Amino acid sequence: MRVLVVEDEKRLAAGLRNGLETDGFVVDLALNGTEGWSLARQNPYTVILLEVLLPGMNGDEICAALRESGVWTPVLMLTARDSTRADGAVLESGADDYLAKPFSYSVLLGRLRALLDRGVRERPAILVAGDLHLDPAAHRARRGEVEVRLTGREQALLECLMRRRGTVVSKREILDHAWDYGFAGHPNIVEVYVRHLRNKLDRPFGCMTIETVRGAGYRLCT
Numbered sequence: 263m264r265v266l267v268v269e270d271e272k273r274l275a276a277g278l279r280n281g282l283e284t285d286g287f288v289v290d291l292a293l294n295g296t297e298g299w300s301l302a303r304q305n306p307y308t309v310i311l312l313e314v315l316l317p318g319m320n321g322d323e324i325c326a327a328l329r330e331s332g333v334w335t336p337v338l339m340l341t342a343r344d345s346t347r348a349d350g351a352v353l354e355s356g357a358d359d360y361l362a363k364p365f366s367y368s369v370l371l372g373r374l375r376a377l378l379d380r381g382v383r384e385r386p387a388i389l390v391a392g393d394l395h396l397d398p399a400a401h402r403a404r405r406g407e408v409e410v411r412l413t414g415r416e417q418a419l420l421e422c423l424m425r426r427r428g429t430v431v432s433k434r435e436i437l438d439h440a441w442d443y444g445f446a447g448h449p450n451i452v453e454v455y456v457r458h459l460r461n462k463l464d465r466p467f468g469c470m471t472i473e474t475v476r477g478a479g480y481r482l483c484t
Contacts, residue, residue, distance in 0.1 A: 295320060302324065313339075392484035426482075
C-alpha cells in the first residue's frame with residue numbers, strides 16, 4: 263500500500279514516514295504543496311495524508327484540484343486549525359476525513375485503516391430536482407442558469423435532501439449525513455442551515471423547494 267505524505271514540518275514528516283514504513287506502507291514524502299500536488303497527479307496512491315497549511319499550495323487547494331481532475335484517492339487532512347474551520351475545509355475541498363494536531367500515531371493509523379476499508383469512492387453524480395442542480399464533486403449548485411454559492415455544510419445538507427427528494431428526512435438523519443457522528447450540539451442547528459438554504463435557493467427565485475413537515479423533518483419537493 264503506497265501512501266503520499268505531504269507535510270512541511272520535517273520532524274513530523276519523518277516520524278510519519280518511519281511509523282508507516284514500520285507498519286508495512288510504502289511512503290512518498292513531499293515537504294511542500296507544489297511537490298505534493300505533482301506527486302499526487304503522477305502516481306497512483308492508496309491513500310494521501312495532506313497537511314492543510316503548506317508552502318507553495320495549500321492542502322485545501324490540492325484536494326479540490328485532485329477531485330476536479332477525477333482523482334478519488336482517499337485523503338486524510340492534517341490540520342492545526344480549530345475544529346469548526348477544519349470541518350468546513352474538509353467538506354469543501356473533498357477530503358474524506360481530517361485529524362487535528364496534535365494527534366497520536368495510533369489514532370492516525372486507525373483513521374487510515376478506516377479509509378482503506380471504505381475503498382476509493384466514485385465521483386458523485388450530478389443531482390437534479392426540477393431546475394435545481396447540485397454537482398457534489400465540483401461543489402457547485404445552481405437554480406436554472408444562476409449559480410448559487412453554498413458553504414460546505416449547506417451543500418452537505420442539500421445533498422442529503424436531494425438524494426431523498428420527495429421523502430421526509432428527519433433532523434437526526436440530516437445530522438448523521440451533514441455533521442460527524444460525534445456531534446454533541448443541539449439538533450435545532452439543522453433549522454438554522456435549512457433557513458440559510460431557503461434564503462439562497464428558494465426566496466430569491468420565488469420558490470418553496472424545502473418543505474417543513476412538522477414533527478417529522480424536511481422534504482425537498484420539485
